[in-house]
Amino acid sequence: MKLERLISMIYMLLNNEVVSASALADKYGVSQRTIYRDIEAICAAGIPVVSYQGANGGYGIIDTYKMDRSLLGSYDVESLVTILSSLSNVFDDEQAMDTVRKLQTIRRDDSDPVLDMDIGSHRGFLTELRMLRTAILERNVVRFEYISWKSEKTIRLVEPASLKYRNGSWYLFGYCRERRGHREFKLSRMSGLEALSERFVRRLDAALEKPELEPGLFGTEEETELRDVVLRFEKEAVPRALDHFGRGDRSLREDGSLTVALKVANPARARWLLRVLLGFGDEVVVEEPPELREAVRSTLEKMLRRYS
Incomplete structure (x- = not known):
């Protein structure tokens, strides 16, 4: 009491x-x-x-x-409280929670918040995220085993610069000593992460240097061969299709099926796209382009030979 x-x-x-x-x-x-x-x-x-x-x-x-009420509107306060609360839960950040408590004192009413946010703490990377955040703040080199998008397994020594949350995934941005440049590393592909006692000096060009990225979901500006891809999903697969292809042009048909049109760089060689399509089983049909249809058919035949 x-x-x-x-x-x-x-x-x-x-x-x-x-x-x-x-x-x-x-x-x-x-x-x-x-x-x-x-x-x-x-x-x-x-x-x-x-x-x-x-x-x-x-x-x-x-x-x-105290914080001045006139500095922030009610929407600003609610947004900051939501974001900081989510971050404090991920990183166990008492400073963030202290800021939340101060912001709560300038709320204009006690109504329920209109925003709720979970920035991926359920993915099981709490230990790694907190270790990396500490390494960034204390300027410690980190070491980990990494699997690239080309399935290459390497040991990396990285000078961590920042953590990024993008498209539902966490990434580490930092200077890779093996590649001698700034790179982004997906946390889900790291293993054996450890913070070393070795300290480093923050590189001034960290914010200016463009990191090497994996091929994007719909290609990048540098890729010139963007092709039209048209997919038709059965009614049962529509919710998952919207999750995967929310940025494409979508058209819902009278029978409940969904047509998605999007542009993809080199679709017949886009392994990520092929894997996504195979995950839909017989609930998707590739209508365009012909080379992507052939890539799906060829992959299915290869799978059948493995089980014959």
């Missing part, structure tokens, strides 16, 4: 310029002597409470510790 009262008192002091001891005592149904002890406990916790003398005196928290 005392802890709940202390927390409530902190919020009350943050939201008001000055609150008298008698007002606090009346609100919480305790004596003023109890309020004095509570104020001492709050000060001992590191919150800068000051005492004001006079007829309108009482207790308050110094202005430099």
